[in-house]
Amino acid sequence: MKKRNFITAFIFLLIYQFSQSQNNDNFKVGLNLGSNLFDLTHDESFNRYKGALSYSFGMSFEYIINSKFSIVSNINYDNKIMKTDYYSFYDLENMQELPAEDKTKFNYINVPLLIRFYFGNNNTFYSNAGLFYNYAINIQNVGKLKETGETVTFFEHEKIIKKYDYGVSLGIGTNFNLGDKNVFSIELKDELGIANIADYHHTNLATLKTNTIKLILNWELPI
Template structure:
């Protein structure tokens, strides 16, 4: 699986490097942290998550000086907390055990980016696509409850909105700092069957980017 991640990111970087030969393109690298959440069924709010991370490549195609089409190819890791509580025959708690359910995605946002002329700030928005590479629980989970939830779907899709700032380092290099919200609109599966409903994602991200000239 690690080879697949590296291949996808490498292909994205090579593609971006090729496009950067034209002055209308900027390429770069980005990394950041995410905090996911879900909604859509009665007990969704009781799910607990941890901070995850993302890393990938980015490029901007400029229609004009302050308006561009921006996209990323990211590997993204989201983490949900699971806790099992154990009881004895007298219904007395005897212990707890913690697990992490890990979701690994390829994340591709396609964003229209507007840079304000009078400042270093920008806004962007557009659709995002997630493809689920892998789903696992660490350490090994003692219960097989796969029949108790709906099947996880490979595709997640929604709207991404962000606001950020550019920090110029020199003529060819600049940093970007962005807060982004990926608001999912598709049912991604994994709903407890006895409860019913849907699961839709919502992920807040802090993304640091480095754009460099060639």
């Protein structure tokens, strides 16, 4: 409950800052849209799974400290996917093993808090470093038998994976100033989870951590 209250308070703080942004030249607001590639590490059960390209979108908030440094945060919706084409489902009724495809979707609210450093001519480039917090609003597993196309659920992941995740975020990007306060940026970032999101102890699923590579486009709103 404390974590939810913290996230709620943080979001309201960002909304308040947004409402004051027209009177503060140091505060910038933007829109994010991009793709992500998700991976789960430190567990043999997921070695056969590979990340699939998916999407992220949200809002960005930046407070300029000086010409070189700023504080950056986002409120993002992340859709992340793990899948495998080499899953076997054992049919107890007919006593046979059936080939299957398996896909697990993670839907996160993603909130990073970063320090940004600008460099290069006219501060065209920047790097980010900081922390992130994820809260899962949905975890869904869907499998499909290759021979029949029947849809099945192999694991109830929402019962064995924790709702929250946190870790370290690192990124590098560049800005494109198109005039009339239209500024676009492109950023490559890595969100490396340090939390153990496994909630199924004393099994081979005792340790599970995340890693997400993101390619993000951002449009700074001309306000």
